[in-house]
Amino acid sequence: xVNRNSLNSTTGNELPARVVVxxxxxxDSSVAAALLVSQGYEVIGMMLRLWSEPGGExxxxxxxxxxxxxxxxVAARLxxxxxxxxxxxxxxxxxxxxxxxxxxxxITPNPCLVCNRQIRWDFLLKRALALGAQxxxxxxxxxxxxxxxxxxxxxRALDQSKDQSYILxxxxxxxLAHALFPLGEFTKPQxxxxxxxxxxxxxxxxxxxxxxxxxxxxxxxxLERNIPQVKNPGPILNRKGEILGEHKGLAFYxxxxxxxxxxxxxLPLYVLEKDLLxxxxxxxxxxxxxxxxxxxxxxxxxxxxxxxGPFRAQVKxxxxxxxxxxxxxxxxxxxxxxxxxxxxRDITPGQAAVFYAGEFCLGGGIIKxxxxx
Amino acid sequence: xxxxxxxxxxxxxxxxxDYAATTPVDPRVIDAMLPYFGQVFGNPSSxxxxxxxxxxxxxxxxETVAQLLNCQPxxxxxxxCGTESDNLALRxxxxxxxxxxxxxxxxISPVEHHAVSNTAAQLAELHGFEVEMLPVDANGMVHPNExxxxxxxxxxxxxxxxxxxxxxxxxxxxxxxxxxxxxGVPFHTDAVQAAAYLEVDGEKQHVNLMxxxxxxxxxxxxxxxxxxxxxxxxxxIQTGGGQEFGLRAGTHNIPYIVGLAEAFRLAQQERVTxxxxxxxxxxxxxxxxxxxxxxxxLTGHPTLRLPNHASFVFAGIDGNxxxxxxxxEGFACSSGSACKTGDPEPSEVLTALGLSRAxxxxxxxxxxxxxxxxxxxxxxxRVLPRLVAxxxxxx
Numbered sequence: 001x002v003n004r005n006s007l008n009s010t011t012g013n014e015l016p017a018r019v020v021v022x023x024x025x026x027x028d029s030s031v032a033a034a035l036l037v038s039q040g041y042e043v044i045g046m047m048l049r050l051w052s053e054p055g056g057e058x059x060x061x062x063x064x065x066x067x068x069x070x071x072x073x074v075a076a077r078l079x080x081x082x083x084x085x086x087x088x089x090x091x092x093x094x095x096x097x098x099x100x101x102x103x104x105x106x107i108t109p110n111p112c113l114v115c116n117r118q119i120r121w122d123f124l125l126k127r128a129l130a131l132g133a134q135x136x137x138x139x140x141x142x143x144x145x146x147x148x149x150x151x152x153x154x155x156r157a158l159d160q161s162k163d164q165s166y167i168l169x170x171x172x173x174x175x176l177a178h179a180l181f182p183l184g185e186f187t188k189p190q191x192x193x194x195x196x197x198x199x200x201x202x203x204x205x206x207x208x209x210x211x212x213x214x215x216x217x218x219x220x221x222x223l224e225r226n227i228p229q230v231k232n233p234g235p236i237l238n239r240k241g242e243i244l245g246e247h248k249g250l251a252f253y254x255x256x257x258x259x260x261x262x263x264x265x266x267l268p269l270y271v272l273e274k275d276l277l278x279x280x281x282x283x284x285x286x287x288x289x290x291x292x293x294x295x296x297x298x299x300x301x302x303x304x305x306x307x308x309g310p311f312r313a314q315v316k317x318x319x320x321x322x323x324x325x326x327x328x329x330x331x332x333x334x335x336x337x338x339x340x341x342x343x344x345r346d347i348t349p350g351q352a353a354v355f356y357a358g359e360f361c362l363g364g365g366i367i368k369x370x371x372x373x
Numbered sequence: 374x375x376x377x378x379x380x381x382x383x384x385x386x387x388x389x390x391d392y393a394a395t396t397p398v399d400p401r402v403i404d405a406m407l408p409y410f411g412q413v414f415g416n417p418s419s420x421x422x423x424x425x426x427x428x429x430x431x432x433x434x435x436e437t438v439a440q441l442l443n444c445q446p447x448x449x450x451x452x453x454c455g456t457e458s459d460n461l462a463l464r465x466x467x468x469x470x471x472x473x474x475x476x477x478x479x480x481i482s483p484v485e486h487h488a489v490s491n492t493a494a495q496l497a498e499l500h501g502f503e504v505e506m507l508p509v510d511a512n513g514m515v516h517p518n519e520x521x522x523x524x525x526x527x528x529x530x531x532x533x534x535x536x537x538x539x540x541x542x543x544x545x546x547x548x549x550x551x552x553x554x555x556x557g558v559p560f561h562t563d564a565v566q567a568a569a570y571l572e573v574d575g576e577k578q579h580v581n582l583m584x585x586x587x588x589x590x591x592x593x594x595x596x597x598x599x600x601x602x603x604x605x606x607x608x609x610i611q612t613g614g615g616q617e618f619g620l621r622a623g624t625h626n627i628p629y630i631v632g633l634a635e636a637f638r639l640a641q642q643e644r645v646t647x648x649x650x651x652x653x654x655x656x657x658x659x660x661x662x663x664x665x666x667x668x669x670x671l672t673g674h675p676t677l678r679l680p681n682h683a684s685f686v687f688a689g690i691d692g693n694x695x696x697x698x699x700x701x702e703g704f705a706c707s708s709g710s711a712c713k714t715g716d717p718e719p720s721e722v723l724t725a726l727g728l729s730r731a732x733x734x735x736x737x738x739x740x741x742x743x744x745x746x747x748x749x750x751x752x753x754x755r756v757l758p759r760l761v762a763x764x765x766x767x768x
Contacts, residue, residue, distance in 0.1 A: 081701065085697075086691065086717050127767065130764065130767055131701050
């Protein structure tokens with residue numbers, strides 16, 4: 001692991017390194033802050049004030065008045081300064097618009113990727129550095145490693161069930177040079193235990209997995225309010241082109257989805273594909289489901305350089321999916337072609353395909369297509 | 374006050390430059406308060422000797438405050454803070470004027486503290502009063518002739534802040550008061566900021582009501598007073614026992630009232646010395662900031678402003694981010710859009726000056742006080758231009 005303690009000189013005459021920790025009022029970021037304080041860093045807590053839908057003011061889960069009050073209490077307990085930073089406009093312009101545009105185009109976007117790239121590890125990092133900080137820390141579960149050539153690498157968290165390298169594959173060397181992930185070596189139960197030991201107020205709170213700007217997790221209502229054209233009914237077809245029913249708008253369905261199709265059939269039916277041109281939803285049986293290849297674009301290589309040629313890797317196609325063995329072939333223009341050893345059920349355009357070699361996260365890109373032409 | 378205690382506070386690497394937000398309690402004030410917590414703790418409404426001793430302290434405090442405001446002791450009502458004084462003045466007078474003469478018009482300035490503007494807004498919402506805003510000039514000043522043209526027979530109350538907290542501008546109270554007096558309309562002023570440095574004289578300034586709060590002049594938080602000129606029709610807004618001439622029910626907070634009186638006495642007694650020391654520091658600060666930081670402007674009046682008060686706007690920066698950077702560098706300052714929740718909106722006051730959003734969001738308020746030294750100002754001047762430049766680079 002990267003030994004950042006050498007930078008964190010509390011024994012010599014230098015001042016301790018200054019680190020900004022992104023706080024959300026949750027257990028993870030609070031324990032991250034507490035660990036950094038105990039390691040002797042000069043810690044500054046920051047919370048991003050993110051966008052929430054007009055009318056649902058303060059409903060952004062990451063920065064409700066409650067979450068902010070909690071983060072302030074943690075900061076006071078740790079005796080560190082705490083500041084809230086306004087990021088509403090840029091969050092709306094980047095993350096929310098990306099989310100809406102994605103759905104408008106019929107894909108299933110992952111806004112957390114954009115948030116990490118453009119809000120946390122750009123907007124916030126710039127502000128942290130302007131404040132004289134050397135590092136930005138978050139409560140993500142990943143580990144950092146410096147290889148023999150001095151390159152920084154992202155490793156999966158020790159706690160595989162909490163590993164967040166999928167989300168952080170968007171980072172590069174420039175950002176990692178300033179990154180600290182204090183939780184990468186811990187399991188979630190250990191982190192909860194640390195929260196108790198540090199006597200942090202939220203040790204026992206549960207956490208939501210919904211997108212932060214969807215106040216109540218109602219993606220569908222959010223889409224209907226913000227992009228009315230997603231309410232665009234069309235036919236539900238099988239592979240033979242037979243009409244089986246009517247869908248409510250392609251945006252409301254995702255590849256591999258079984259529930260909510262409104263069709264009774266002897267065998268369970270799944271969403272196989274969205275035909276955007278015909279506005280039709282193609283469904284079929286479990287046997288028909290699955291693809292063994294994909295094309296991804298806008299690929300980020302954490303090392304900064306694409307591998308020279310095709311290589312074997314484990315590939316993860318959703319945050320919570322298992323990785324699958326595949327051959328990854330870098331193409332021109334930041335694209336890759338991925339050929340899996342066996343078909344996967346839910347390769348979903350808009351989600352990321354992230355490549356791993358053992359513990360190392362190599363990078364990833366956005367899935368364009370599950371059936372490359 | 375003794376500068377030692379504030380210096381102790383600053384030693385924890387903080388340079389406090391936010392005296393308009395609040396001030397530390399002067400040790401002499403603490404000494405005056407201490408006997409009234411555990412020794413002379415009686416309720417001044419009680420018949421027994423202990424109560425009588427507390428009552429004596431209460432009435433002595435009232436006498437002190439009355440002398441300083443050049444009025445009679447029975448014209449002073451103690452409250453819990455400047456905001457409560459504003460509430461009692463506005464709500465109490467407006468409702469009495471409604472009851473007595475069917476009044477329904479309230480005239481205030483757009484540079485009032487929220488204690489006044491939000492009270493007026495509620496009177497409009499719940500009681501149907503019409504709230505009219507006086508115009509202000511680009512320095513945030515109310516002009517007396519603007520008041521004259523807007524008074525009506527059914528005007529319940531006029532309220533104009535003595536010196537604004539955000540921009541420091543001092544309003545021409547006496548002239549406005551005279552006009553109101555001619556028309557027989559009660560005139561209230563929020564003197565919460567002004568009381569620390571300006572002359573406060575109910576008689577000379579022709580005010581019917583004047584609010585003050587102790588913590589702005591080295592007294593404790595949680596106590597204020599309201600001057601109510603004899604003959605001003607007013608209703609209580611907190612009902613209960615008959616304390617404070619029936620205008621403010623509730624057991625008297627004797628140690629805090631004693632603290633307010635002592636702090637106010639010291640503030641007025643040492644007023645000239647304090648101003649003579651602080652104003653040159655403040656003028657130097659303003660001059661240097663405007664000279665060294667491009668695209669910077671002073672907000673509020675260049676000369677008719679609180680002597681310890683400097684306020685600026687810097688184009689194209691986020692004032693909250695600047696406050697944060699200053700804090701990390703060890704300077705405690707404030708801003709017109711100061712918001713701890715990271716949701717910056719330009720303040721109504723800065724907007725009333727006609728500043729665009731891009732300017733108004735980048736505000737900074739630096740207010741000096743008894744603990745401020747020339748070194749503090751120099752240290753700030755060494756850091757501030759660099760921080761503003763850094764912030765401008767981020768965008």
